[in-house]
Amino acid sequence: MLTMPASLMIYVATQPVDFRKGAEGLALLAKDTLGHDPMKGVAVVFRAKRADRVKIVVWDGSGLVMYWKRLDGSGFKWPPIVAGVMRMNGAQLSALLAGMDWTRMRAPRIPQPKALA
Secondary structure, X not given: OOOOOOOOEEEEEOOOOOOOOOHHHHHXXXXXXXXXXXXXXXXXXXXXXXXXXXXXXXXXXXXXXXXEEEOOOOOOOOOOOOOOEEEEOHHHXXXXXXXXXXXXXXXXXXXXXXXXX
């Protein structure tokens, strides 16, 4: 199981990429094309043309890590294919990696506290 710190910024590349690329190639693509450098403390999620594969690159403090997963018998729920990136939180990433529909996850609305006494 992949666990990410709550403070980690997670970005999803919405366009499919060439999955023959390794960690360094994807990190360079993220930096040059998407404007988010995995070496600077962000995780970047990439999808393949087939919706059943995902790669994530992130710097863990001692090296560049690439997480790769393929779903058997189904595909991941991806955002529409458009240019650019979108932001995702850790709970949504966990749901995506589990093959769930992460778009249905919503943070509860917490009302502002009333003034004390």
